[in-house]
Amino acid sequence: xxWINWISKLMIPALIVFIPLYAAYLRTVPVYESFGEGSEExxxxxxxxxxxxxxxxxxxxxFRETGAMQFxxxxxxxxxxxxxxxxxxxxxxxxxxxxxxGSLAFVESIFRAHGPDSYLGRLVSTMQGSTDTTLxxxxxxxxxxxxxxSLYAVxxxxxxxxxxxxxxxxxxTMVFGS
Amino acid sequence: xxxxxxxxxxxxxxxxxxxxxxxxLVTQAALTGAKEAVAVCIGLISIxxxxxxxxxxxxDAGLLEKLARLxxxxxxxxxxxxxxxxxxxxxxxxxxxANMFGLGNAATPMGIKAMExxxxxxxxxxxxxPAMCTLxxxxxSGFTLIPTTIIxxxxxYGSADPAEIIGSTLLATMISxxxxxxxxxxxxxxxxxxxxx
Numbered sequence: 001x002x003w004i005n006w007i008s009k010l011m012i013p014a015l016i017v018f019i020p021l022y023a024a025y026l027r028t029v030p031v032y033e034s035f036g037e038g039s040e041e042x043x044x045x046x047x048x049x050x051x052x053x054x055x056x057x058x059x060x061x062x063f064r065e066t067g068a069m070q071f072x073x074x075x076x077x078x079x080x081x082x083x084x085x086x087x088x089x090x091x092x093x094x095x096x097x098x099x100x101x102g103s104l105a106f107v108e109s110i111f112r113a114h115g116p117d118s119y120l121g122r123l124v125s126t127m128q129g130s131t132d133t134t135l136x137x138x139x140x141x142x143x144x145x146x147x148x149x150s151l152y153a154v155x156x157x158x159x160x161x162x163x164x165x166x167x168x169x170x171x172x173t174m175v176f177g178s
Numbered sequence: 179x180x181x182x183x184x185x186x187x188x189x190x191x192x193x194x195x196x197x198x199x200x201x202x203l204v205t206q207a208a209l210t211g212a213k214e215a216v217a218v219c220i221g222l223i224s225i226x227x228x229x230x231x232x233x234x235x236x237x238d239a240g241l242l243e244k245l246a247r248l249x250x251x252x253x254x255x256x257x258x259x260x261x262x263x264x265x266x267x268x269x270x271x272x273x274x275x276a277n278m279f280g281l282g283n284a285a286t287p288m289g290i291k292a293m294e295x296x297x298x299x300x301x302x303x304x305x306x307x308p309a310m311c312t313l314x315x316x317x318x319s320g321f322t323l324i325p326t327t328i329i330x331x332x333x334x335y336g337s338a339d340p341a342e343i344i345g346s347t348l349l350a351t352m353i354s355x356x357x358x359x360x361x362x363x364x365x366x367x368x369x370x371x372x373x374x375x
Contacts, residue, residue, distance in 0.1 A: 007324070011279050018233055025238035031235050031360025038234020042227030045290060046219050053215040059184050062191035071194055098187075101214075116337035116343060125332060125343040127327030130350035134318040138180070140222075142306060144290045145297040149305040150189045152365035154179045156311065157318035159361055163355030164319065169344045172364055 045144050052143030055173060060098045069094060075117055088125050093165045098157055100133040122176050126168040131161045167175075221287070229287035233272070242268025245275070251315050256359070259299075266295030269314060279315065279356070280326035289317055307364045309348050312359075317356035 023029035042075045063069055073091055080087055088110065095103040114120045134157035142150055195203040236242050246253065246267035253260075253267055261267050269292035276285035292313055300307040306314075325347050334342035 004322040007279070012284065015284070015293075016232070017285040019239070019241065021240065023235045029238045032219065034235045034238045035231035037231075039227045039236075040229030042225075042230045042287070043223055045183075045230070046223040046226050049222065050216060050219045053219055054212045056184070057186040057218075058211035059191075061189035061207040061214065062204055064191075064208035065210070066191040066195040066200075067198065068187070068190040068194035069342045073188070095296065103325070104331070107328070108335070111281045111290060111335040116332040116335045121337075122343055122346070125328050126346045126350050128341065129322065129347035130320060132318050132320030132352055134211050134297055135183070137285045137318045138361070140315060141289055141293050141317065142310070145293045146303060147293075147297075147310065148313075150180055151308075151311055151369060152179075152362075153306060153314045153318075153345045154183065156315045156358055156361045156365060160315065160319040160354045160358035161350075163357035164350055167350040167353040168346070169317075171349050175213035175346050 003004075048146070049140055049143045053136075056139045060102075060135070062103065064095075064099070086120060087125060088120055089141045089169075090126065091126055092127055093162075096131050096165075097134040097161045098126065100136055103128060103133070108175055119172070121177065123168060123172045126172050127165055130168055131164040134161055182245065200367055201216065214366065225283050226287050226290070229284050233269070233288060233291055236272070237265065239269065242272060245271045256312055259307070260296070264299070265307075266299070269295055273313070274321070277321055278323045280322050280324040282327070286315075301363060304368050308369065311366065312362050315358040315362040316355065319351070319355040321355040325349060 019032045020035075024031045025036070038078075038174060055059075073094060074169060076090065077087060080090055092103055092106050095106055107128050110120050110124045116125065134154070138153060144154075185319065191207065192204055195201050224245060233242075242265065243263075246262075248287075249271055250262055250267075254262055257267070257270065260270075268289055273285055273288040273292050276282075276288055293310060296307060296310050297303060300310070326345065328343065329348070330338045332343070
């Protein structure tokens with residue numbers, strides 16, 4: 001499986017070489033000027049995202065830092081033990097859609113406590129790898145182009161995350177055993 | 179719905195702080211949240227500037243068009259409202275490919291470029307178009323062939339086989355992406371029906 005890692009590592013250098021070379025020698029694009037033109041848009045786009053992301057991350061931060069999240073975790077605990085969902089991994093399900101850095105830190109804490117090759121380690125690896133930070137992606141992508149009303153996008157994102165978590169749980173249990 | 183989630187996170191946070199008799203936690207959390215958000219955007223500047231420059235070269239060289247032509251049937255199925263020759267298609271495909279190979283850094287600028295192109299087709303610039311929702315669904319479901327971040331983290335913590343979760347992750351992400359696409363379709367048809375009435 002080492003080679004898969006290599007592909008991923010080589011991908012970006014390959015793109016950085018291939019795109020300008022192809023453009024310059026096969027299409028006679030003035031590459032440096034072209035780069036400059038495109039990259040000019042980067043800064044205003046990043047600035048445009050700031051207010052949206054501040055709004056979202058303030059709410060996420062209040063939710064996490066005040067212990068409100070802990071309260072909801074405790075609330076759901078009886079239900080989870082009823083369906084034999086591994087309790088220790090549940091904070092990730094709540095954290096993953098709202099905070100990328102927070103969920104990664106949680107995965108690290110599981111690795112530290114149980115090791116990456118334990119059942120829990122594999123489970124949180126799969127959960128983290130198969131989902132994305134829905135609220136962040138929504139805020140950044142829609143914020144960058146000034147979309148205010150997101151229609152049904154949040155629902156789809158959160159339900160897909162949920163599907164990813166349940167699927168991870170079942171798959172990891174089947175593949176690696178509990 | 180995002181309004182409800184937002185309000186609910188703030189409200190339950192304030193209630194939790196009040197119950198503990200520590201209302202100051204709210205102020206602190208709000209300020210750290212705002213600071214973190216700005217820091218994330220500052221971090222995004224370099225990535226956006228660099229990749230948007232590269233993407234412009236790729237576009238000027240006709241590479242994005244080529245990519246779009248290569249995978250046209252798949253995107254036409256997912257984005258029936260986007261004209262097949264529209265530049266949005268090339269960006270959408272490069273965004274999906276970057277996600278697939280675990281190039282999170284490159285995927286975001288490409289996704290934003292795709293959104294900008296979709297915005298040009300959008301009759302109401304304040305409301306997301308169905309095509310935008312589909313693109314978002316593909317991105318929030320986290321479809322990836324190689325979960326690079328997680329593999330790196332497993333290595334750091336001394337895993338005997340850091341890449342062993344690739345198979346299980348691939349299967350799980352296929353399921354979550356499939357659910358995302360199906361739900362998106364379902365909500366989309368409901369949306370069109372409600373607008374037709």
